[in-house]
Amino acid sequence: MFASENILEITYLIATALFVLSLKWLSSPVTARRGVWAGEVGMLLAIAGTLLHKGIVDYRWIAIGLVLGTIIGVPLGRVAMTAVPQRTALSHAFGALCVTLVGTAEFYLRAPNVSQFMMGVLSLEVILGALTFTGSLMAAGKLQEVLPQRPITYKGQNLVNLGLLAIAIGIGVTLVLHPDKTFLFPFMIGIPLAFGVMMIIPIGGADMPTVISLLNSYAGLSAAAMGFVLGSKLLIVAGALDGASGFILSVNMSKAMNRSFTNVLFGAFGQEQVVAAGATEARPVRSASPEEAAGILAAASKVVIVPGYGMAVAQAQHKVRELYDALTKRGVDVKFGIHPVARRKRRDKSRGPRGSEQSHLRHADS
Numbered sequence: 001m002f003a004s005e006n007i008l009e010i011t012y013l014i015a016t017a018l019f020v021l022s023l024k025w026l027s028s029p030v031t032a033r034r035g036v037w038a039g040e041v042g043m044l045l046a047i048a049g050t051l052l053h054k055g056i057v058d059y060r061w062i063a064i065g066l067v068l069g070t071i072i073g074v075p076l077g078r079v080a081m082t083a084v085p086q087r088t089a090l091s092h093a094f095g096a097l098c099v100t101l102v103g104t105a106e107f108y109l110r111a112p113n114v115s116q117f118m119m120g121v122l123s124l125e126v127i128l129g130a131l132t133f134t135g136s137l138m139a140a141g142k143l144q145e146v147l148p149q150r151p152i153t154y155k156g157q158n159l160v161n162l163g164l165l166a167i168a169i170g171i172g173v174t175l176v177l178h179p180d181k182t183f184l185f186p187f188m189i190g191i192p193l194a195f196g197v198m199m200i201i202p203i204g205g206a207d208m209p210t211v212i213s214l215l216n217s218y219a220g221l222s223a224a225a226m227g228f229v230l231g232s233k234l235l236i237v238a239g240a241l242d243g244a245s246g247f248i249l250s251v252n253m254s255k256a257m258n259r260s261f262t263n264v265l266f267g268a269f270g271q272e273q274v275v276a277a278g279a280t281e282a283r284p285v286r287s288a289s290p291e292e293a294a295g296i297l298a299a300a301s302k303v304v305i306v307p308g309y310g311m312a313v314a315q316a317q318h319k320v321r322e323l324y325d326a327l328t329k330r331g332v333d334v335k336f337g338i339h340p341v342a343r344r345k346r347r348d349k350s351r352g353p354r355g356s357e358q359s360h361l362r363h364a365d366s
Helices: 002-026 032-051 060-077 081-110 116-143 157-177 182-200 205-230 233-256 261-265 269-273 290-297 311-329 340-348 356-365
Strands: 302-305 333-336
Touching: 002 032, 002 233, 032 233, 060 081, 081 116, 081 182, 081 205, 116 157, 116 182, 116 205, 157 182, 205 233, 233 261, 290 311, 302 311, 311 333
Parallel strands: 302 333
Antiparallel strands: none
8 A cells, every 4th residue: 555655646746747837838839739738647647646546445436427527528628719718617617516516525524523624625615616616607608609798787786796705705604613503504505606607797708718717716726625625735736726827817817908807806897898878988099191100109119010811901901011111110120910810811721822911921021
């Protein structure tokens, strides 16, 4: 048994290192593919190491779970790139449901003899897992357009949402102090399930990627809490990495979208998009010649021009060239990017003749 314990620890150590390296490599497009492979191998080692655990006495249910997971997971993985966000949201939902079920089983197995620390961790695990489960399902539904993408808001919504969360936390604190009050536990699950729905409905579909990143953070934190419950160091590390990276990504995405992260955190920034009934939001549109645009951008140290694709590029390429010339005369470093759709078309037709857009961009770069 000592030898198997050593093998288990070494396997977990290698898996942990691969998880860390995966995040490191995923931070750059050059090494992103390597990062994906590192994460996949790390997860494979984590699963294999767990199957060697001495606490497992029967592998039949585990085998059934692995087969069912494969049957469900393979088709879900074969989605178009445009459907990856909702596919990711479903992954968060499944993981959060797992965390919630494990936390529920552990509570009823241990109650009422649960230490205050363990009950606190269990409460955190279940609350985060439950709200992440329903929240991720809602986010996936909005992205897939199964649910309405428009924000649904009403007066006092934030107060209601925060009230629900406060009640769930209050029940968790009560159970920490009095773990024998097992009748409260179902409420600690049901209220966060409702909160997950209420948190997402005021957010528009266009803002779902930021929400999914935040839900990823919640899922990671709940998994880390489950690691304390199960005594799994690997689960604690993996959950902490997931939670921290998801949180940092959410903050960065909020800044890039010029959003308040506080509003994202409490699921309220959808209200910022609501316009009064019967009113239209007026936004000024200003046209400018290439020389005028160059004058406006002259203070910039670097300018990146990303044309569209199709007829828009064909009609605008001369104006883009004039803007490029005007900026370079002012000493501005100008770079050209390629629209994602144009990049995909360029890749698909890489063996054929290049279109006028790519020819123009090569000429501009030269």
